[in-house]
Amino acid sequence: MRRASSSSQRVSLTPELRELLDEHPQVSGGIAHYPFPSNRRHRYENLDRFPDGSVVVGDAIASFNPIYGRGMSVAALEALVLHHTLASDDRGNLAVRFSERAEKVVDIAWLMAVGADFAFPETTGPKPRGTDLFGRYLSRLTRKARTDGELREALFRVIMMEVPPTTLLRPGVAWKVLRPTRTGTRPDHHSSAEGLSRNTSQVRDSGTPDDR
Ligand SMILES: Cc1cc2nc3c(=O)[nH]c(=O)nc-3n(C[C@H](O)[C@H](O)[C@H](O)COP(=O)(O)OP(=O)(O)OC[C@H]3O[C@@H](n4cnc5c(N)ncnc54)[C@H](O)[C@@H]3O)c2cc1C
Numbered sequence: 001m002r003r004a005s006s007s008s009q010r011v012s013l014t015p016e017l018r019e020l021l022d023e024h025p026q027v028s029g030g031i032a033h034y035p036f037p038s039n040r041r042h043r044y045e046n047l048d049r050f051p052d053g054s055v056v057v058g059d060a061i062a063s064f065n066p067i068y069g070r071g072m073s074v075a076a077l078e079a080l081v082l083h084h085t086l087a088s089d090d091r092g093n094l095a096v097r098f099s100e101r102a103e104k105v106v107d108i109a110w111l112m113a114v115g116a117d118f119a120f121p122e123t124t125g126p127k128p129r130g131t132d133l134f135g136r137y138l139s140r141l142t143r144k145a146r147t148d149g150e151l152r153e154a155l156f157r158v159i160m161m162e163v164p165p166t167t168l169l170r171p172g173v174a175w176k177v178l179r180p181t182r183t184g185t186r187p188d189h190h191s192s193a194e195g196l197s198r199n200t201s202q203v204r205d206s207g208t209p210d211d212r
Contacts, residue, residue, distance in 0.1 A: 039064050039113045041106065045099035055082060055098045062106045068116065070109045073161045077105045108164055134165075141168060141177045151176055 013021070041062040044050065058075040085098045115131045115138070117123045145151040154173050157163045167173070 034066055039110065039117065041110055043103075044095070045103045050095040050099075053094060055095055057082065057102070061102060062110060064109060064113045065117070068109075068113050070113060070161070074105060074109045077161065078102050081105060109161065112158075112165060137177060138168070141173070144177060144181070148176060 039062070042056075042060070044056050044061060057078050059071055061078070062074065064070040064074070081101045082098055085094065085101060088097075090097065111128055111131075114125075114128060115135055118127055118131050119135055119139075141151055141155060145155050151173065154168060154170075158165050158168055168177075
């Protein structure tokens, strides 16, 4: 992000923002950091045995870099999955039945978070197949969504986890994204909706919780 200095004319600021910057000194100390800079996932669905009648939910399955604002959405969708799992006639093997269904919810958030992280060369960890290609597509979509309400709506519905990312590949959306622009501006991978500025990141997919 370009630094906004009150002595610089490179960035145009509103009078209110300029006043705030003039009044408040910039600080670099005393900033609280999020304790671990990573997306972290434990695959309970891969365990052979699990205590009967117990389930793991929320951040304990997968926690996401808070910058993506995914954790509560995932936890809420998992609660819904648990509701449906408990409501089914099958009473046995709750953990396995729940984990297998929850996996599908986590997969979507995981792919989006990990995909956005891999826009940064510093990111380490297993990269899901197709990450770079979809990242470039998403960057192009994000750039065009600035001036296209339909694309913006499609993108936000995915970000809010109302619909899966595959909806962004529907022909009507794909055509708008892929058709050449008159300006011929190069897609900027770092401008993806989720590729917000960050220094380093790690992707940790534990395989099973016992692999650590
Ligand atoms: C800075 C930050 C910003 C975030 N912003 C967003 C956002 O904008 N949108 C979004 O969707 N998500 C966001 N998240 C993620 C979201 O907060 C979490 O994904 C969500 O709270 C996970 O819910 P949970 O119930 O799994 O865990 P938690 O909310 O962490 O709940 C776990 C609870 O268990 C308690 N506990 C822990 N150990 C024990 C113990 N031994 N005995 C008894 N109790 C215990 C804890 O005190 C806590 O109350 C953010 C996270 C952070 C850190």
